[in-house]
Amino acid sequence: MTRLGSWIETFPEGIYVRPADAWVDPSRPKPRALITHGHGDHARGGHGAVLATPETLAIMALRYGEQNGQPVGYGEAVRVGEVDVSFVPAGHVLGSAQIVLEHAGEKIVVSGDYKRREDPTCHPFVPVPCDVFITEATFGLPVFRHPETSGEIDRLLHRLHSDDSRCVLVGAYALGKAQRVIAELRRRGHEEPIYIHGALEKMCALYEDHGIPLGELRLATGASKDELRGKIVIAPPGALNDRWSRRLPDPVTAMASGWMRIRQRARHANVELPLVISDHADWDELTCTIRELEPTEVWITHGREEALKHWCLTHQIKACELNLVGYEDEED
Ligand SMILES: [Zn+2]
Numbered sequence: 001m002t003r004l005g006s007w008i009e010t011f012p013e014g015i016y017v018r019p020a021d022a023w024v025d026p027s028r029p030k031p032r033a034l035i036t037h038g039h040g041d042h043a044r045g046g047h048g049a050v051l052a053t054p055e056t057l058a059i060m061a062l063r064y065g066e067q068n069g070q071p072v073g074y075g076e077a078v079r080v081g082e083v084d085v086s087f088v089p090a091g092h093v094l095g096s097a098q099i100v101l102e103h104a105g106e107k108i109v110v111s112g113d114y115k116r117r118e119d120p121t122c123h124p125f126v127p128v129p130c131d132v133f134i135t136e137a138t139f140g141l142p143v144f145r146h147p148e149t150s151g152e153i154d155r156l157l158h159r160l161h162s163d164d165s166r167c168v169l170v171g172a173y174a175l176g177k178a179q180r181v182i183a184e185l186r187r188r189g190h191e192e193p194i195y196i197h198g199a200l201e202k203m204c205a206l207y208e209d210h211g212i213p214l215g216e217l218r219l220a221t222g223a224s225k226d227e228l229r230g231k232i233v234i235a236p237p238g239a240l241n242d243r244w245s246r247r248l249p250d251p252v253t254a255m256a257s258g259w260m261r262i263r264q265r266a267r268h269a270n271v272e273l274p275l276v277i278s279d280h281a282d283w284d285e286l287t288c289t290i291r292e293l294e295p296t297e298v299w300i301t302h303g304r305e306e307a308l309k310h311w312c313l314t315h316q317i318k319a320c321e322l323n324l325v326g327y328e329d330e331e332d
């Protein structure tokens, strides 16, 4: 009997699907790429041809210019070489997909990055039972258990309302996290205008164009100190401690990231209000997903591979590490 998934080859720069002559999320330019989602460590410019969801293609066009793209909507199936390929929601960011590959009677799911909890800005993860589940393990340690998002948003609002002479400056990655924080704030009843850094403007507009309402957004640049008192300002993490933030009225510095679970990280970034809001699966989500899918094998792409591999082995699931390079997941 041949090895399961023998038609897939893994290289440090990505996953090569031989009978499709295509790469999944390659870190170097390739003639044909299947892209799970728009984050920079998965979607890079310069490929010959790109298959991705229409949302991911729009995000790539915004970041890298127009791609030679073939849009594949959720649930649509396309034939690439000798492989049936479909894109299924991953629940990570707008347009994010798991890529389902079927060939030689085997079904292999490349999940990209994913999470299982609710997110008002993207379609929820759809579980696809499969022979091989290729998963990330960014938060693949039992210490990583993300709290309820609503509780983190309430802490943010509580802090905002406790001193209306200050503003709360929230660091959030430009693709996904920033829009999710805004949408979660709206959901918790915060209807005030939210001020954004200029670097977030186009991505927020792209989300709105794809039917994700974000309420009234204003550019923070140009707003007076008085106007910003008692307001929420959202900026990319890099802007939290740089000159840009000096224009703000005595900001309470917050950061929305799964990494905020680690106290030293928050302290290192001078974050006064760490918000544990992640777009990646935590330990329970990773292990529950594997339990639910019951794959014969689990292949782990990046993150804390060791602990998840060990968990799989103790649950009688064959597991291995792929040792791919270039996936940062600092974006969370
Ligand atoms: Zn990602």
Ligand SMILES: [Zn+2]
Residues within 6 Å of the ligand: 039, 041, 042, 113, 327, 328, 329
């Ligand atoms: Zn990633």
